[in-house]
Amino acid sequence: MLETSRQPVGRPISACLTAQVGTHDKWALLRDLTTVSEDFGLGHRTLSVLKALLTFWPERELPCDGAIVFPSNRVLCERLSGMPESTLRRHLSKLVESGIVSRHDSPNGKRYARRCGAEIGIAFGFDLSPLARHEAALARAVAENALRRERLAVLRARLGMLRQRLCESAAPCPVLLEEARLLLRRKCSEAVLNEMIERLDAALPVMPKVDVLPEVEINTAPAAAQMSASNSQNERHIQESDRSFSDSDSAQPTNDTPAESLDAAEKDRLTLPQITDTCREYQAFFPEKPRNWHELISMAQRLAPMMGIEAPVLHDAQRTMGPERAAAVLLCLLDRHSEIRKPGAYLRRLTQIARNGGFSVSSMLGALSRRASSGNCQLTI
Numbered sequence: 255m256l257e258t259s260r261q262p263v264g265r266p267i268s269a270c271l272t273a274q275v276g277t278h279d280k281w282a283l284l285r286d287l288t289t290v291s292e293d294f295g296l297g298h299r300t301l302s303v304l305k306a307l308l309t310f311w312p313e314r315e316l317p318c319d320g321a322i323v324f325p326s327n328r329v330l331c332e333r334l335s336g337m338p339e340s341t342l343r344r345h346l347s348k349l350v351e352s353g354i355v356s357r358h359d360s361p362n363g364k365r366y367a368r369r370c371g372a373e374i375g376i377a378f379g380f381d382l383s384p385l386a387r388h389e390a391a392l393a394r395a396v397a398e399n400a401l402r403r404e405r406l407a408v409l410r411a412r413l414g415m416l417r418q419r420l421c422e423s424a425a426p427c428p429v430l431l432e433e434a435r436l437l438l439r440r441k442c443s444e445a446v447l448n449e450m451i452e453r454l455d456a457a458l459p460v461m462p463k464v465d466v467l468p469e470v471e472i473n474t475a476p477a478a479a480q481m482s483a484s485n486s487q488n489e490r491h492i493q494e495s496d497r498s499f500s501d502s503d504s505a506q507p508t509n510d511t512p513a514e515s516l517d518a519a520e521k522d523r524l525t526l527p528q529i530t531d532t533c534r535e536y537q538a539f540f541p542e543k544p545r546n547w548h549e550l551i552s553m554a555q556r557l558a559p560m561m562g563i564e565a566p567v568l569h570d571a572q573r574t575m576g577p578e579r580a581a582a583v584l585l586c587l588l589d590r591h592s593e594i595r596k597p598g599a600y601l602r603r604l605t606q607i608a609r610n611g612g613f614s615v616s617s618m619l620g621a622l623s624r625r626a627s628s629g630n631c632q633l634t635i
Contacts, residue, residue, distance in 0.1 A: 277315035278389045280308045280382075287354070287385070290395040294352050299337075303345040304354060306333045307380055316386040322358055324365040324379030346380075353388070356381045402444075409447040411539060411560040414438060415591055416454040422592045427457050458595060523616055524579065526550060532619045532626075533585035547578050554581035557588060563598045571605045579615045586618050 287294070288301055307330075308316075310323035331337050349355045360378035417434045420426055430453060437450055529550065530543045537543075539557065544550040558568045563584070571580040583604060587597050594600050607613040 276318040276386070278318075278386045279314060280311060280316040280385075281314070283316065283385050283389060283392065284308060286389075286392040286396050290392065290399050293395055293399070294354070296348065296352060296354075299341075300345045300348050302334060303330070303337075303342065304349055304385075306330055307349075307355065307382060309333065311382060316382060318383055318386045321382040321386070322377045322379050323382060324377050326365060354385050356384055405444060406442075406447065408559050409444060409451065410438060412562065413447055413451050413454065415560065416451060416458070419592050419595075420454055420458055423459050430454065430457055524582065524619075528619060529582045529585060532623045533582075533589050535588045535591065536585050547581075551577045551581045554584040557584060561588060561591070561597045563601055567598050567601055567605075571601055571608075574605050575608050575613075575615070582615050582619065586615075586622055589622055 284301070284305060287296070287304070291297070291301060307323055307325070310325050311321055325333075327339050327342055331339055331342055334342065350357055358378055358381050365379040413434060417431060417438075420431060434450055434454060437446070526544065526547060536553065536557065539560065540553055544553055555568065558565070561584070568580065568584075571583065574580075575583065583601065587594060587600060591597070604613060
């Protein structure tokens, strides 16, 4: 809460009308305070009273060294569309307690100014300068509030994804699903959302463990023979029927293979429309299709934490496959979220296979496309 101030004497003209060095836009300050009003315990009616007070300061810029306004309660109530005086006093006290404004009372408690010729010599009323002095604190609070909203959005997206996977599982747990549904309709703290995510994750059925990788078919024929072979013979792929790689398996780091050393022909074949037309689940989070590779990569980086994929895992995939193909793989995994319990471990396995030269993103996209059109559960990567 901001520091409060209450002084029993008035302020001279130099502190009342002249905007000194260190001024801030009063409406920008009010906008920032409105954004973080809950942090200061201020309601919308209290903010309305503050807005009315700001209208009595003649300049748009609010100085940091004194900005006294002295409207009477009657004038303030008129400017607030007839707010009862008792209500006005309550909200004024709230502003003073919050440290947004400070009082400078006259001996009899009235708000007024004494003129000296054409100028105001001394004024008694409300000093608005504390609001300007705390501009930096408000800016930090706004930034923290934005980060908190982003974290909550990620947690809510993660919760919605887990709830959908549990709905599609063999043991849907209707009571838990209803709790999650009601939770998504309310404003909840990060702790509450994390707790529900843990409960949903624990309720998901355990995926069958696969001790060995599915068979990897790699064309090892000489280069001359490969030149005459068909495209289907040249493509390296993994046949995976009715089950995914084990999510609990983690790949051990090996010598990194630069993405440029992977199959350049596949990179030439991979197109943005091919990815966005095949993968559809991302549109639940980003309705607009990416217009270029940069937007696709940025989208994948924002989706990764929602899917439970840690940044080092994503960076390893981007370094091994290249950022474009890693983004395509992420969208494919999102389309298969109901089958993959731990996308992070799954992506680590795919990265390991790609590092060994046995992974084709084009084949993965083709398999998803065929499965979508025929309903076949077999996936070719």
